[in-house]
Amino acid sequence: MNKKLQNVFKSTPQRFHSVIDSAIKEAQQNTASKKSKRVFMRVVIVATIIVLLASVTVVGTVKLFMVEPQKSGDYGISMLVSKKSDGYEYIKMHIEIPDGFEEVQNTARAKYHRKDSGEYAFSILPMRIKEDTKLENIETNVKELQEIEIASHKAYKIIPVEETGILRYYVVFENVDVLMLIYRGETITDAEFESFVRGINFSKGTKEDHDEFYELTDNKDDNTIMVSDKSNKHDYVELDLDTEVVFGLYSELSGNNDLRVNSKIKDIRITDNINDLDRNGINSSYNLDEIVDKNGKLLPDSVKIWQKGDGVNTAEEVIRIDSEEQSLVLIDMEFENTSDEDVQLYIPHRLSTLKKESDGSFVPTAIIDKDKNITASAYCDTEIFYLSDHGESEKRFYIPVLKAKEKKTITIGIRCCTSQLSNAYITLSGVFDSVVSPEYRDYSDNEYTYYIFKVQ
Amino acid sequence: MDINTFAVLVSDSEDTLYRVSMSMLKNEHDAMDAVHNAVLKAYENLHKLRNDEYFKTWLTRILINECKLEIRKQKRYVYLEDDTFDISSRDNPYRDIEIGEVIDGLPPKIRLVVVMYYVEGYSIKDIKMALRIPEGTVKSRLSKGRKILKEKLG
Numbered sequence: 082m083n084k085k086l087q088n089v090f091k092s093t094p095q096r097f098h099s100v101i102d103s104a105i106k107e108a109q110q111n112t113a114s115k116k117s118k119r120v121f122m123r124v125v126i127v128a129t130i131i132v133l134l135a136s137v138t139v140v141g142t143v144k145l146f147m148v149e150p151q152k153s154g155d156y157g158i159s160m161l162v163s164k165k166s167d168g169y170e171y172i173k174m175h176i177e178i179p180d181g182f183e184e185v186q187n188t189a190r191a192k193y194h195r196k197d198s199g200e201y202a203f204s205i206l207p208m209r210i211k212e213d214t215k216l217e218n219i220e221t222n223v224k225e226l227q228e229i230e231i232a233s234h235k236a237y238k239i240i241p242v243e244e245t246g247i248l249r250y251y252v253v254f255e256n257v258d259v260l261m262l263i264y265r266g267e268t269i270t271d272a273e274f275e276s277f278v279r280g281i282n283f284s285k286g287t288k289e290d291h292d293e294f295y296e297l298t299d300n301k302d303d304n305t306i307m308v309s310d311k312s313n314k315h316d317y318v319e320l321d322l323d324t325e326v327v328f329g330l331y332s333e334l335s336g337n338n339d340l341r342v343n344s345k346i347k348d349i350r351i352t353d354n355i356n357d358l359d360r361n362g363i364n365s366s367y368n369l370d371e372i373v374d375k376n377g378k379l380l381p382d383s384v385k386i387w388q389k390g391d392g393v394n395t396a397e398e399v400i401r402i403d404s405e406e407q408s409l410v411l412i413d414m415e416f417e418n419t420s421d422e423d424v425q426l427y428i429p430h431r432l433s434t435l436k437k438e439s440d441g442s443f444v445p446t447a448i449i450d451k452d453k454n455i456t457a458s459a460y461c462d463t464e465i466f467y468l469s470d471h472g473e474s475e476k477r478f479y480i481p482v483l484k485a486k487e488k489k490t491i492t493i494g495i496r497c498c499t500s501q502l503s504n505a506y507i508t509l510s511g512v513f514d515s516v517v518s519p520e521y522r523d524y525s526d527n528e529y530t531y532y533i534f535k536v537q
Numbered sequence: 538m539d540i541n542t543f544a545v546l547v548s549d550s551e552d553t554l555y556r557v558s559m560s561m562l563k564n565e566h567d568a569m570d571a572v573h574n575a576v577l578k579a580y581e582n583l584h585k586l587r588n589d590e591y592f593k594t595w596l597t598r599i600l601i602n603e604c605k606l607e608i609r610k611q612k613r614y615v616y617l618e619d620d621t622f623d624i625s626s627r628d629n630p631y632r633d634i635e636i637g638e639v640i641d642g643l644p645p646k647i648r649l650v651v652v653m654y655y656v657e658g659y660s661i662k663d664i665k666m667a668l669r670i671p672e673g674t675v676k677s678r679l680s681k682g683r684k685i686l687k688e689k690l691g
Contacts, residue, residue, distance in 0.1 A: 090656060093555040100569045101551055104576035105544045329672070 106199070107185065107192075176205075177280035179273060193277070194266075201247075201266040203277050216251055216260075226251070232279035257283040317435065317443035317531045319506075320519065322346050326509060326532065329517035330424050340420040341517070342483060347490060348413040349536055351502065353379050355409065355467075358494070362467050372407070372496070379407040384498060385458045386449065400455070405498040409466060410536055412507060415490045418483035432461035432495045434504040435533065443533070446504050460501040467494030506533035543583065546592050547576055553593065553657050554600055560652040561604040563641060571607050575600035591666070594659070598667040601649070639689045643682055650675055651682035 178184065178193060182202050185192040192204040216237060217223050222245070226237040231252055239249040248265040261281065265274055320326075323345065330340035355363070356377035363369070373379055386401040410432060418424050435443040447457040469492035470481060483489060497505055509516070509532040519532065547554075554575070558568035579596050586595050640648060653659040653667070654675075664675045 090556045090559075093552045094565075097555050097565075097569060097572070098551060100573050101547060101554065101576060104573045105540070105547055105580075108543070108577055108580035109540050 103185070177282075179276040179280060181273075182277070195268075200268055202269055202273075203266065204264045205281070206262040232275050234278065236278075252278055252281075254281075254283055259283060317506075317508075317533050318519075319443075319533050319535065322349070322534050324519070324532075324534075326516055327518035330420075340422060340424050341418075342424060343417045343419060345415050346412060346507065346534055347415050349507075350411045350413075351536075352409050352411065353407065353499070355379065358467055359469065362469050362471065362492075362494075364464060364466055364468075366464060367466060379409060379496065381406050382496075382498070384460060387456050387458070388454060403457075405460070405500060407496055408499045408502060409494050410461075410497055410502070410505065410507075411467070412493045412495075413490055414493055415488065416483055417488040418485060421485050423482050423484050430493055431463065431465075431508050432497050432536070433506050433508045433531075433533070434460040434497070434501040435506050436504055443506075446501060461497035461505060462495055464495075465493055466496050467492065469493075502537055505536040507536060508533050540580075543580060546589075547579070547596065550593050550596055553597060556652060556656055557597060557600055557649070558604055560640065560648055560656075561601070561645065562607055567607050568604075571600060571603040575603045578603070594663050594667050597653075597659075601667060636690065639686060642689075643685060647678045647682040647685070650678040651686070654679055 181196055182193050183196045185194050193202045194200055195202055216226055222241045222243055224240045224242045227240055229236050229238050231250065234252050234254065236250055236252040239251070241249075246267050248267075248269075250263045250265065252261045252263055253259075254261060263278065269277075325343055325345045328342045328344065330342060354377045355369075355373055371380070372382070381404045384403045384405050385399045386403065388400045412430065414430065434446040436446050437443055447459060449455045449457055470489065516532065554572045555568070558571050559565065562568045562571060575596065579599050582599075586592065640651065643651060649668070650664055653664050654661070659667070661672055661675050661679075664670075665672050668675070
C-alpha cells in the first residue's frame with residue numbers, strides 16, 4: 082500500500098510555487114513593519130470590526146471587490162455585510178488602481194505594489210466603528226491625528242510616537258459609513274497617494290451580487306454572522322501539586338521516540354519585589370521602569386474590562402479600567418531528563434485564573450458576565466517574566482538544553498494580579514511537547530486538556 | 538533564522554504544503570490561500586520556533602491550523618465550488634483518480650493522518666507533534682485508514 086500511496090499525488094503545480102514565492106516576498110516586505118502589525122491585531126480587539134477582501138472580477142483596470150465576512154481573533158466580523166433590522170446590507174468596494182501599480186497577488190488583504198520595482202505601495206483595511214470610538218485608540222503608536230483632506234474625503238494622518246517608515250491614514254467614506262485605514266509605503270508621493278484614494282469607491286450592493294460568490298448560511302441563532310474563535314475547548318484537570326508530569330519527546334536526530342523528561346513543582350513562592358531575583362533571568366521584553374518602582378516593588382497594572390459588541394451594530398469597548406496590585410508567582414520546577422540524549426523542552430507552563438463551577442468544571446475568571454459579554458483582559462501575564470536558567474540566545478526565552486540524565490530545578494516567574502492569586506492555577510498544556518503521564522486525553526484536534534495546579 | 542534561510546526551508550517544503558493542504562481542503566484556491574497565510578504566519582512567528590530542526594513539522598502544523606480555519610469558514614458559507622468540485626477537475630491533485638477517490642472518501646481526520654504518514658513520510662511522532670494529538674490516536678487513525686484503504690484498494 083505504501084508504494085501505491087506514495088506517488089498518488091500529482092507534482093505540485095507551478096501556480097502553487099508562485100503562491101509560496103509571493104508569500105515569502107510578502108514576508109520579506111513586511112519585516113520592517115512586522116512589529117506594528119502584530120500590535121495592530123491586538124488593538125483591533127478594542128474597537129473595530131474588520132473585513133477580509135476577496136477579489137471577484139477585473140474590468141479593465143477597475144477591480145471590484147466583494148467584502149466577505151471574516152473572523153479575526155475571537156471577535157472579528159465583517160460589517161460591510163451588516164445586519165440591519167431589515168436584513169443584511171450589501172456594499173461593494175471598487176478600486177481603480179493607478180497606473181504603475183498593481184495588486185500583490187494571492188494575498189488575503191488588499192495590498193498594492195509598484196509594477197516595475199515591486200516596492201510596497203499601499204494596503205487598505207476598511208472598518209466601521211462605533212460613533213463614539215476615539216480614532217486615537219484604534220491603532221497603537223499614535224501620538225496624534227492630523228485632520229486633512231484626501232481626494233475630497235475627510236481624513237486623518239496618524240502622527241506616530243515612533244517612526245516606522247510606513248505612513249498611516251484614516252479616510253472617511255461617509256456615504257457608506259466606512260472608515261478606511263490605509264498604509265502608505267515610504268516611496269509613495271503625495272500625488273500617487275491622492276490618486277490611489279481617489280480610486281476607492283463604494284456602492285450599494287445586492288444580495289444577487291453576493292450570491293455570485295457565496296451564500297450566508299441561514300442560521301437564525303447567529304444572525305450577527307459573528308464567528309467565534311473559541312472552538313478550541315479546554316478541559317481543565319486539577320492535579321495535586323506534587324504530581325509528576327512526564328513529557329514524551331522525539332529526537333529528529335536519532336529517531337528516538339522515547340525521550341522522557343519528568344517535571345514536578347517543588348515550591349511556589351509569591352513576592353511583590355524583584356530585588357532578590359537575578360537580573361539576568363528577567364525577560365528583556367519587560368521594561369522594568371514601567372513595572373517596578375525604584376525599590377524593586379512591582380507597580381500596579383491596569384486591567385481593562387470589555388463589553389463585547391455584537392460585531393455588527395456595536396463595537397467592543399472598554400467599560401472600565403481597574404488598577405490592580407501585582408505579584409510575582411515564582412514556581413520552582415524540577416526537570417529531569419531521564420533519556421540518554423540531550424533534549425530541549427518548550428516551557429509549557431503558564432498561569433491562568435479560573436473559577437470552579439458547581440459541576441466541577443473550570444471557567445476563566447476573566448469572563449465576568451458571559452450573558453452580557455463582559456470580559457476582562459488577562460489577570461496574569463501570558464509572558465514568562467523570569468527564568469532562573471534560560472537559553473543562551475537572548476532573543477529566546479526558554480529552558481536550556483537538558484543534558485542526558487540531567488536533573489535541574491528552574492524557577493519560573495509569572496506576574497499576576499494580587500487580587501486573583503486565590504484563583505490562580507499553573508496550567509500545563511500538551512502544546513508541542515506532549516504529556517505522556519498523566520494520561521493525555523484526546524477529545525478532538527481542537528480540544529486540549531490543560532493540567533492545572535492551584536497556586537494557593 | 539534570516540529570510541533567506543526561511544525561504545529555502547519553505548521552498549523545500551513546497552510539495553508537502555501542497556499535498557497536505559489539498560488533502561484537507563480539496564480545493565486549490567482555498568489550499569493556496571491557506572498555504573499563503575501559513576507561510577506569512579510562520580515568518581511572523583519565527584521567534585517562537587525554538588529548534589530550527591523542527592521547521593517543517595512546525596510549518597505543517599501552522600498550515601493544518603490554517604486549513605482548519607478555512608474549513609470552519611466554509612461551514613458557514615455555501616460555496617459554489619462545493620457543488621462543482623469534481624475529482625476529474627483541475628483541482629484534483631491525484632494522478633490516479635481511483636486512489637484519489639478512495640483517499641478523498643476517508644473521514645477528514647483519518648485522511649490527514651494517512652497522507653502525512655504514507656505520502657509525506659512523517660513519523661508517528663512528527664504527526665503527533667503537528668496535530669497535537671496523542672501517539673495512540675495517531676496510530677488508531679492510521680489503523681482505521683489502513684483498514685478502509687485495504688478494503689477499497691485491495
